[in-house]
Amino acid sequence: MSMTMAEKILAKSAGLKETEAGNIVMANIDVAMTHDLTGPLSVESFQKIGVEKVWDPEKIVVLFDHQVPADSLEAAQNHIFMREFVDKQGINNFYDVKEGVCHQVLPEKGHVIPGEVVVGTDSHTCTHGALGAFATGIGSTDMAMVFATGKLWFKVPETIKFEIEGKLGRHVYSKDVVLNIIGQIGADGATYQACEFGGETTSNMSVSQRMALCNMAIEMGGKTGMVEVDEKTIQYLKGRTNKPYQAFKTDEDADSLTTMYVNVNDLEPQIACPHHVDNAKPVTEVEGTPIDQVFLGSCTNGRLDDLQVAAEILKGKQISSDVRMLVIPASREIYRQALDQGLMNIFVDAGALVCNPCCGPCLGGHVGLLGPGEVSLSTSNRNFKGRQGSPEAEVYLSSAAVAAASAIKGEITDPR
Ligand SMILES: CC(C)[C@H](C(=O)O)[C@@H](O)C(=O)O
Ligand code: SF4
Structure with missing residues (x-):
């Protein structure tokens, strides 16, 4: 059966041979990220479930980035609360106040690899799809269930693929491309779609520029942003992770795929x-x-x-x-x-x-x-x-x- 990249990754994570948009799958989560602002809510909800230990401390990443260093007593208390959780649960993937923004630090530190399911209690988790993962933001109570069970259900999304063609002019960047796309289709133009970015312009972009594209997928309602794995992705991953990974590609004749062609030759800064x-x-x-x-x-x-x-x-x-x-x-x-x-x-x-x-x-x-x-x-x-x-x-x-x-x-x- 022809499938999109999103369908293939979700099928794999649910232990299925195939799946299609609209199906409900129970995915095994590969990476679960939470930060200083949404972490306390996730932990409080987890504690209410009554499970003592998280399902797998190695798959959880905790990071402080929104209020670092603490700018208020409340922030300081959140930090203390999260440090205690990390300590008690034996979470080694913990980045305290010094590392930076979660969506940059996770890929940098090799936590994001192609073909995996990454969830985070932050809407811009879609950024990580630039490395060929299925990455999406979830709520704190959903994260509590992930902490307890390692699983989360998803409705498999349809895919909208932006085929970006043409040469970007001087001082025109991926941010301009994605702002222009959002301007065209609207803030709800890709609601619950996997937003895949392809075409020669995307291929020519650095991983960093692709991350800016995927980051903004949520701003058009997207469930995730994604870019196929290529040589640039492989170079980016080198030295960051040794974990084996699977690179999935969207089949052109997949049923749930819609394509939008975008030409950037005459695009102005947006x-x-x-x-x-x-x-x-x-x-x-x-x-x-x-x-x-x-x-x-x-x-x-x-x-x-x-x-x-x-x-x-x-x-x-x-x-x-x-x-x-x-x-x-x-x-x-x-x-x-x-x-x-x-x-x-x-x-x-x-x-x-x-x-x-x-x-x-x-x-x-x-x-x-x-x-x-x-x-x-x-x-x-x-x-x-x-x-x-x-x-x-x-x-x-x-x-x-x-x-x-x-x-x-x-x-x-x-x-x-
Ligand atoms: C704090 C967090 C819940 C929020 C998000 O999910 O996006 C923030 O990072 C943002 O950009 O608005
Ligand atoms: S959009 Fe990014 S940088 Fe801004 S608050 Fe959210 S995670 Fe932080």
Whole structure:
């Protein structure tokens, strides 16, 4: 039977030969991730089930990233509570305050491999599908059941495959591609679909750029984002994991597959305007909009290539005195590489604030919040009302290149 990548992975994880979209399968979970913000709820629910020990401590990853270092007594208490859980359950895959954002750290540390089922109590767990896994966000009570049993049921999703063709122009990136797709199909355009990204443009992208595509799958309602395994995936995995893995591909004649063709030859840098991610416009339509803060970071665009692009633009320049710019590398590994490459000197000399790897202002719970009437330009993935602080603030989303060029001018700027 012809199947999609999502169907093949879910069939394998449920011990079935085949399955099809719409079926309910009981999957064996390969990786279960929780963090400082949703972890306490997951653990409290787990404790209510009454099972003493988690099903397999080696398959659980606990990580602190949303409020690190603790910015409130509540955050500190959450951290203490989670450290006690990790200790009691013998969970070795524990990353305390220093490592960075979960969706960057898990792939980096080799926890994500092709063909496996990864669940996390965070909606952007779909990012990990860039390595050919089936990865999705789940609720804290679902995670409690995973902790207890190692299993979770899924309705097998249909697949929408974005065949991306054409050559990206100068200073046009995967973030622009995915914002444009979301603008076209809407925030509910791929509801409960496995969003697979393919075509020659995707093949030419780095794993990092593919992660930005998959990261945004949830912003069009997707159950997961996915990219087929290729040489770049294999190179990425090298030195990170020795675990054997299976690479699955979507059969072109699979019943549950819909294809959307996207040509990027003439694509301009895109901006998602307040207060919805699907309110995407070409930068030329919004350039000149004054901004108060620029946030370069997050699980969407806080990776080394993003920092490199931004540093190239900021080199020898000064950030506008009307703007605060926050640079937050997505992980310690990226921070280290950025230091080695001299990127941090460029940011500091330009007048940016460099913070420790964490989620930062992305969801308005930690550093760098916006006041009423303020405007942020952010490389993250959501611009909902109140997302980065005051409900009277506005958030625009863009690539790292637009963010850097705009920081210099103090207004939304076309980096080209
Ligand atoms: C805190 C967490 C539940 C949340 C998510 O699931 O996405 C956060 O990471 C976000 O980006 O809004
Ligand atoms: S960086 Fe933002 S989107 Fe990513 S996990 Fe953190 S809060 Fe969520």
